[in-house]
Structure formats: structure tokens, C-alpha cells
């Protein structure tokens with residue numbers, strides 16, 4: 068194939084080609100940093116990161132189905148910690164393709180994709196919501212809308228270090244949603260530990276009229292093995 072005829076050869080397009088050549092950053096694998104065809108895990112990293120066993124489909128105490136790609140361990144744990152606390156948003160690319168496949172499998176169960184929200188103070192400190200980064204490719208893969216604003220979260224103390232009962236108490240009244248008559252929601256988050264956060268979010272969505280809530284997360288903590 069020759070040069071794109073629509074591109075022309077004006078000085079502006081030649082300058083654009085030179086600029087691209089000087090400043091083009093190639094996609095890289097978030098696992099090993101090697102140049103890759105796209106910002107995703109290269110095949111060897113993908114096999115290593117998602118080596119079996121994978122967790123089976125689980126359920127929160129309130130009965131919400133939770134699909135997890137992997138256990139929160141090894142490379143998956145390292146990548147999620149880089150994403151969440153190292154502000155390495157490129158690490159989210161490690162999970163996009165597999166999350167997209169799982170979301171496509173679940174497509175008949177939901178109408179909209181909702182990333183697990185952060186409270187405003189936590190989002191301001193972190194600068195981004197990791198669940199939104201993880202959810203974005205799922206919208207593109209399934210054609211379902213990604214609606215971050217559908218669920219809001221009030222600020223509460225961090226959940227880490229609390230047992231299941233204390234987590235539920237801490238999350239009481241933490242979420243709110245508008246009327247969602249009959250909507251089926253896919254909740255997306257990075258990690259599920261006791262399922263208390265997903266339970267509280269799903270309960271709010273159901274009280275607001277959601278017909279069904281399913282959760283898709285990257286990882287489940289090993290203490291639930």
C-alpha cells in the first residue's frame with residue numbers, strides 16, 4: 068500500500084510526520100516494559116500474570132454474583148498496587164483485554180457499566196479512580212454505556228484492617244444513586260476482599276430500582292480461598 072492519498076504532502080503534513088517520528092512513544096507491555104503492538108500484556112506476561120488457578124465465580128453475602136479474573140497475589144497484586152498507590156495508570160492496561168472478554172460473556176446480564184466510585188476526597192488525593200480506568204475498555208468491547216456518575220460515594224474511613232461486620236457498619240449509607248427503574252448494572256472494581264463494599268453498592272442500586280447487579284473485579288484476596 069502506498070501513502071494515504073487523503074493525507075496530501077503539504078508542509079503541514081510533512082511537519083506532522085516529522086513531529087510524530089520525534090515524539091511517538093510506542094505502546095509497551097505493562098508487565099515487562101517491552102515495546103508491544105498495543106498497550107497490553109505481551110503473550111509471555113499474559114500467561115505468567117494469569118497463570119491458573121483462577122477463582123471461581125463467587126457471591127457476596129447479599130447474593131450479588133462476583134466474577135474475578137485472578138487471585139490478589141503475585142504479579143496481579145504488584146500490578147494493582149502500582150495502579151492504585153504508585154499512580155501508574157499504564158498498569159490498568161494489563162487487565163483490559165481479559166476484563167473485556169469476561170464482560171462480553173456477561174453481556175446478556177447488564178445494560179450499563181458502573182465503576183465502583185471513590186469518595187471525592189479520596190479521588191482528589193489519588194487523582195483518578197482506578198475502577199474507571201478498568202471499566203473504560205469494557206464499554207468499548209461490549210457497546211454498553213460506562214456511567215461513572217450513576218453511583219456516588221460518601222467519604223468513610225478506609226476499609227482495610229476492618230473485619231466483615233465492621234466494614235458493613237462503616238459503609239452504612241455510604242452510597243447513593245438516582246432512580247434506576249429496571250436497569251441491570253455491571254459493577255466494576257479492582258479488588259474484592261470480604262464483598263462488603265460491593266454488597267453495600269449493590270444494595271443501594273437495588274433500592275434505587277436496579278433490576279439486577281453483577282460485579283466484575285480484577286482480583287479476589289487469597290483469604291477467601
Ligand SMILES: [Zn+2]
Pocket residue numbers: 096097098099100101108109110111112113
Ligand atoms: Zn511483557
